[in-house]
Amino acid sequence: MRKHRIGQILYIIVCFTFFYLPILVTMIYSFNSSKSLTKFESFSLRWYENLFTSHDIMYAVWVSVSIAFLATIVSTILGTLTSIGLSKNRKILKEIIINVNNVPIMNPDIVTAIGLMILFSSIHMEKGYLTMLLAHIVFCTPYVITSVYPKVRGLDPNLANAAMDLGATPFQALTKVILPMLKEGIYAGVLLAFTMSFDDFVISYFVTGNGVSNISIIVYNMTKRTNPTINALSTIVILVIAITLILVNVIPNVAKRRKEHKSVT
Amino acid sequence: MSDVIIELKGLSKNFGDQQVLKGIDLNIHENEFLTLLGPSGCGKTTTLRIIAGFEEPSAGEVLFDGVDISKVPPYKREVNTVFQKYSLFPFMNVYDNVAFGLKIKKMDKNLIEHKVMKTLKLVGLEGFEKRDVTKLSGGQQQRVAIARALVNEPKILLLDEPLGALDAKLRKEMQVELKKIQQEVGITFIFVTHDQEEALSMSDTVVVMHEGIIQQVGTPEDIYNEPENRFVASFIGESNIIEATMIKDCLVAFDDYEFECVDKGFKNNEAVEVVIRPEDIDIVKPKNAKLRGKVKSIIFKGVHHEIVVGTKHRDYLIHTTDYYEPGLDVGLSFGPDDIHVMYRMDWETGGAE
Amino acid sequence: MxxxxxxxxxxxxxxxxxxxxxxxxxxxxxxxxxxxxxxxxQFTLENFKRMTEPVYMAVFIKSFELGILSVVICLILGYLLAYFIAGFQEKVQNLLILLVTIPMWINTLLRTYAWISLLSDNGLINSFLEMIGLQPLNMMYTDFAVLIGLVSDLLPFMVIPIHTSLCKIDQSLIEASMDLGANRFQTFWRVTFKLSIPGVLNGVIMTFLLSISTFVIPKLLGGGQYTLIGNLIENQFISIGDWNFGSAISVILAIIILVSITLMKRIDKDEIEEE
Structure with a gap:
């Protein structure tokens, strides 16, 4: 039994090395003073300086963050309202919406991307920030719906009635009872939408224009030559995402434990 | 009786092509404990939901103090509901659940606290304010649900099978408690249940419903002792239901004999049905009775024995405290006021003729 | 509501x-x-006809080969990883799964870029090989590099669904199987594996979908000449400007994926009905 375990643990370590080694190397070499990817000469923040003084990269960071932010807000609202409305809808409409909703999830990104590209050019919409934002809402909303809708289905259908019975208008019932009940699903949707948007390359790449680039597009265009500035950018992005994820996973547990602790005492 | 508070007039409701209410007419009075009783699918819950405002009637009116409210949304009605599965707000504690309606009305904070505490005391949940509602027992959740509704001082409290999820012992306790609360707050309770015992023990008025139609309205005693048709008789407790012919007033014929009874107002020779409650039949010596038979089985039920006696035409069910050996020849005897004559039911439409 | x-x-x-x-x-x-x-x-079927030309057929075949190969590798590596992880107690499991998940959230582009510094001719792996006295390998811009990139990108998408379905298996079924005389291997094959098939299929669908349509990984690790279906579509829209032909390829790609998903779902259903 023991021996078994050691083999398993070794295998898990190898797999994790496979996942994390490249990321780790990127991070380490972002602090290298030379341009080399093999020889670590000395510690320096040279590439970080480069990064923060590069107008293009800083603009791309702003595009990525602001689009992720706006797309998340819009798709969370749209997706949540749709999920709530969906649960009591006629069966046919419900199935059509759910199936259409699955299209952007199941379709390869590249097909979604060219579809939008053709759509925007057909209606002579100038490609740039706005087209990118619309495209991001397109692929983020389905993820919000897939995380919120199951929660809506799990709701006691009488909860809204109970609130209205006690004098709440339908709007008050929505904000005071239904939305708090869906909190977990909505948070999951927000997290998914934000990271999906922030990470996107394929769709952004096809629908943008006029010099509007996000982080992914900048990286794609700079990889023609090795460029340690990208390492610096990667390091920051990876750290931000990793820390967010860890916090998201740890905070609810800590809060829960604290609450349980409190209710015991 | 006191004033009418709710009047249902020709209430009908269709879900798709299914008609669940077929013209309900009913007066509900102030301070009345009224129970809608019937098997599942009889329309009792739909009636309640129409009074609460969760459903709109397809036809008919709901008059509240003489004003039609059938189009008024639930949040503008002076009625509150206790839901079948309580539907408490799981993310709020006991206090916030009970205070919900008052907070919506933007009532003064101190006043809210005063009212919430008073109501929690009424339902026996003092000291439970900060508890998590999801961690309460079924009975306690039930009390929170009642407090949450009562704190708003409704004119009518609607209760949708509220005891259904509780175990037998707790149910009995809550029945007594509910009755007590109703007398204390002095408002109308409309109670929905499929449990006839619950209905009989708590109510001032019982409304028996079946297939979207009211079968009988009356006091528990009326309903039990004078069922108007076979459905009511068989739904309320065990009984012997016998097809019979009304010879003339106070004389009914069945099983080859004529019996004296106390019922009048039927046509001569009208086909009727007769109900005799099992506890109203006495077992006597064969020579002292018109109906004779053999004891087929006897089961001890705690307080009484349940005996089946087979006669020439049918088996009779009898409850008695005495013991009779199976196989024994016995006679069955009952007095004129033990026989209840009912209109014969037309089962095709499910309604009384 | x-x-x-x-x-x-x-x-x-x-x-x-x-x-x-x-x-x-x-x-x-x-x-x-x-x-x-x-x-x-002007309606025409020429765009579809053009795809049968050997140049394009080669691209399709190559994409399929690479896609299936990476799915198979992910399936083997991923199943083992998920199975081993599922053997730990819950707290450790949650941590390990979080560690598997984190790379999924990090930009594919950045992770693929990270491989360049490891795989390039004067990269870390080669300097390590040189250090221990071995011949340096030519890895960048080969199938191997593309495959490494694909597998590292897709592996989490295989591990997560398999792990989820392994966790759902009622432990008492495994005990029952052992109790009825099945040995470890028989129990695994007839009970555990069978019950994890929905997760496997989900993983296979996800990884196949992503691998067949990728164009970033081949472009970065396979070089400018390396062409899979995704690159072909990109070229039509970005550099060549033949949107009609590009759309036709996309339609075929979407159909391929739709058909594979339907087939997989059918297997899933049959499996369940058989039970």
Whole structure:
């Protein structure tokens, strides 16, 4: 039994090395003073300086963050309202919406991307920030719906009635009872939408224009030559995402434990 | 009786092509404990939901103090509901659940606290304010649900099978408690249940419903002792239901004999049905009775024995405290006021003729 | 809840305009020629015919080979990883799964870029090989590099669903199987594996979908000449400008994926019905 375990643990370590080694190397070499990817000469923040003084990269960071932010807000609202409305809808409409909703999830990104590209050019919409934002809402909303809708289905259908019975208008019932009940699903949707948007390359790449680039597009265009500035950018992005994820996973547990602790005492 | 508070007039409701209410007419009075009783699918819950405002009637009116409210949304009605599965707000504690309606009305904070505490005391949940509602027992959740509704001082409290999820012992306790609360707050309770015992023990008025139609309205005693048709008789407790012919007033014929009874107002020779409650039949010596038979089985039920006696035409069910050996020849005897004559039911439409 | 039924309408209109309409446009483009002007539409099947030319068939075959190969590798590596992880106590499991998940959230582009510094001719792996006295390998811009990139990108998508379905298995079933005389291997094969098939299929669908349509990984690790279906589509839209042909390839790609998903779902269903 023991021996078994050691083999398993070794295998898990190898797999994790496979996942994390490249990321780790990127991070380490972002602090290298030379341009080399093999020889670590000395510690320096040279590439970080480069990064923060590069107008293009800083603009791309702003595009990525602001689009992720706006797309998340819009798709969370749209997706949540749709999920709530969906649960009591006629069966046919419900199935059509759910199936259409699955299209952007199941379709390869590249097909979604060219579809939008053709759509925007057909209606002579100038490609740039706005087209990118619309495209991001397109692929983020389905993820919000897939995380919120199951929660809506799990709701006691009488909860809204109970609130209205006690004098709440339908709007008050929505904000005071239904939305708090869906909190977990909505948070999951927000997290998914934000990271999906922030990470996107394929769709952004096809629908943008006029010099509007996000982080992914900048990286794609700079990889023609090795460029340690990208390492610096990667390091920051990876750290931000990793820390967010860890916090998201740890905070609810800590809060829960604290609450349980409190209710015991 | 006191004033009418709710009047249902020709209430009908269709879900798709299914008609669940077929013209309900009913007066509900102030301070009345009224129970809608019937098997599942009889329309009792739909009636309640129409009074609460969760459903709109397809036809008919709901008059509240003489004003039609059938189009008024639930949040503008002076009625509150206790839901079948309580539907408490799981993310709020006991206090916030009970205070919900008052907070919506933007009532003064101190006043809210005063009212919430008073109501929690009424339902026996003092000291439970900060508890998590999801961690309460079924009975306690039930009390929170009642407090949450009562704190708003409704004119009518609607209760949708509220005891259904509780175990037998707790149910009995809550029945007594509910009755007590109703007398204390002095408002109308409309109670929905499929449990006839619950209905009989708590109510001032019982409304028996079946297939979207009211079968009988009356006091528990009326309903039990004078069922108007076979459905009511068989739904309320065990009984012997016998097809019979009304010879003339106070004389009914069945099983080859004529019996004296106390019922009048039927046509001569009208086909009727007769109900005799099992506890109203006495077992006597064969020579002292018109109906004779053999004891087929006897089961001890705690307080009484349940005996089946087979006669020439049918088996009779009898409850008695005495013991009779199976196989024994016995006679069955009952007095004129033990026989209840009912209109014969037309089962095709499910309604009384 | 029926008060809120109307809240679906904004999304219905939105979805019709910006999810369904683009799909119809792709289909329209794929069966017409000379661009997009609705005034003079000319229907043709030439775009599809052109795909049968050997140059393009080779691309399709290569994409399939690479896609299937990476799915198979992910399946083997991923199943083992998921199975081993599922053997730990719950707290450790949660941590390990979080560690598997984190790379999924990090930009594919950044992770693929990270491999360049390891795989390039004067990269870390080669300097390590040199250090221990071995011949340096030529890895960048080969199938091997693309495969490494694909597998590292897709592996989490295989591990997560398999782990989820392994966790759902009722432990008492395994005990029952052992109790009935099945040995470890028989129990694994006849009970555990069978019950984890829904997760396996989910993982296979996800990884196949992502691998067959990728164009970033081959471009970065396979070099400018390396062409898979995704690169072919990109070229038509970005550099060559033949949107009609590009749309036709996309239609075929979408059909391939739709058919594979349907097949997989059918296997899943049959499996369940068989039980």
């Amino acid at each position: 029926k008060h809120y039924v109307k809240m679906v309408w904004p999304y219905v209109i939105w979805a019709a305009l910006i999810i369904v309409l683009p799909l119809l446009l792709i289909i329209l483009y794929s069966v017409t020629k000379n661009g997009n002007e609705l005034v003079n539409i």
